[in-house]
Amino acid sequence: MSVLICGGAGYIGSHNVRAFKAHGEDVIVIDNLYTGHKASLPEDVKFYEGDIRDGKILDKIFTENKIEAVVHFCAFSLVGESVEEPLKYFDNNVGGMISLLEAMQRNDVKKIIFSSSAATYGEPKKVPILETDPTNPTNPYGESKLIMEKMMKWVSRRYDIRYVSLRYFNVAGAWHDGSIGEDHRHETHLVPIILQVPLGKRPHVTVYGDDYPTKDGTCIRDYVHVEDLARAHILALEYLRNGGESNIFNLGSGDGYSVMEMINAARKATGQDIAVEIGARRAGDPAKLVADSNKAHEILKWQPEITRMEDIIASAWKWHKGHPNGYAD
Numbered sequence: 001m002s003v004l005i006c007g008g009a010g011y012i013g014s015h016n017v018r019a020f021k022a023h024g025e026d027v028i029v030i031d032n033l034y035t036g037h038k039a040s041l042p043e044d045v046k047f048y049e050g051d052i053r054d055g056k057i058l059d060k061i062f063t064e065n066k067i068e069a070v071v072h073f074c075a076f077s078l079v080g081e082s083v084e085e086p087l088k089y090f091d092n093n094v095g096g097m098i099s100l101l102e103a104m105q106r107n108d109v110k111k112i113i114f115s116s117s118a119a120t121y122g123e124p125k126k127v128p129i130l131e132t133d134p135t136n137p138t139n140p141y142g143e144s145k146l147i148m149e150k151m152m153k154w155v156s157r158r159y160d161i162r163y164v165s166l167r168y169f170n171v172a173g174a175w176h177d178g179s180i181g182e183d184h185r186h187e188t189h190l191v192p193i194i195l196q197v198p199l200g201k202r203p204h205v206t207v208y209g210d211d212y213p214t215k216d217g218t219c220i221r222d223y224v225h226v227e228d229l230a231r232a233h234i235l236a237l238e239y240l241r242n243g244g245e246s247n248i249f250n251l252g253s254g255d256g257y258s259v260m261e262m263i264n265a266a267r268k269a270t271g272q273d274i275a276v277e278i279g280a281r282r283a284g285d286p287a288k289l290v291a292d293s294n295k296a297h298e299i300l301k302w303q304p305e306i307t308r309m310e311d312i313i314a315s316a317w318k319w320h321k322g323h324p325n326g327y328a329d
Ligand code: UDP
Pocket: 170, 188, 189, 190, 191, 193, 205, 206, 207, 208, 209, 219, 220, 221, 259, 282, 285
């Protein structure tokens, strides 16, 4: 039996492909390569280039292979773009989930692990955030992930499909040997942007606001290493294999770091000074997002192992230094 990784050529998907393979799973990947990179995939992985909104290619995959479970990473994920083009996000993210669940139901596939987001919560009333806290997304991206979760809930009740939804907080870092990492056409995430300074690709990093009600005035986030994150997906599969019921888990470290603390950690990790400019707040940024991940700890037995920000950033630095132009190198 194989595990189908949808969106396995993307940043988080490609790290999961490696982690599942290292765990001894037989992995099959579908990706439309819209934002993913074929070069991120190991050569011995069976790869289908296509879009999960195309039910025919899903039926082909489910017919040609014995798929035990689906791990679903396909989604557009740029918050700002989702506000500008909401229907693009609902079409791709929600449409992809409809097509995937339909194909799973047609082909009798009963387990799905879903890449969800802290964006489902919106602006929290309190931190750390619990899975039972209110979900009020503040942008179409977060809304699309919440709709996808709700679709799985209703489908699981009707068709005996079980799901685990993993709500990621901030994901960073790269595979330990530096061979794969983050490569977005349009980079918006803090860690790769900070590292573009020592790479000589930008003169400074702009800090989006230093007047938040936090210890140093800059926003606080909960950063998890992408390899720790991937391990949670394997534990989620084991959980479903052991008969676990459908469930939702936060994935974060429980510790918050400010933008300035991340820049200081990057200075240590790279051994270089990193110039900073203080800019305006970015619209929609909450001051502080930190996960309560005790549920994942108690039920999945998951806990992040790479918890020093300097180590997370050092792994990202290894990838970026070796591939200053990403997969184009
Ligand atoms: N950030 C920043 N400058 C940048 C990019 C991000 O100050 O060039 C801040 C952003 O305001 C947020 C944190 O870094 O507080 C993490 O942002 P990112 O976009 O990586 O993730 P998000 O928390 O928005 O999902």
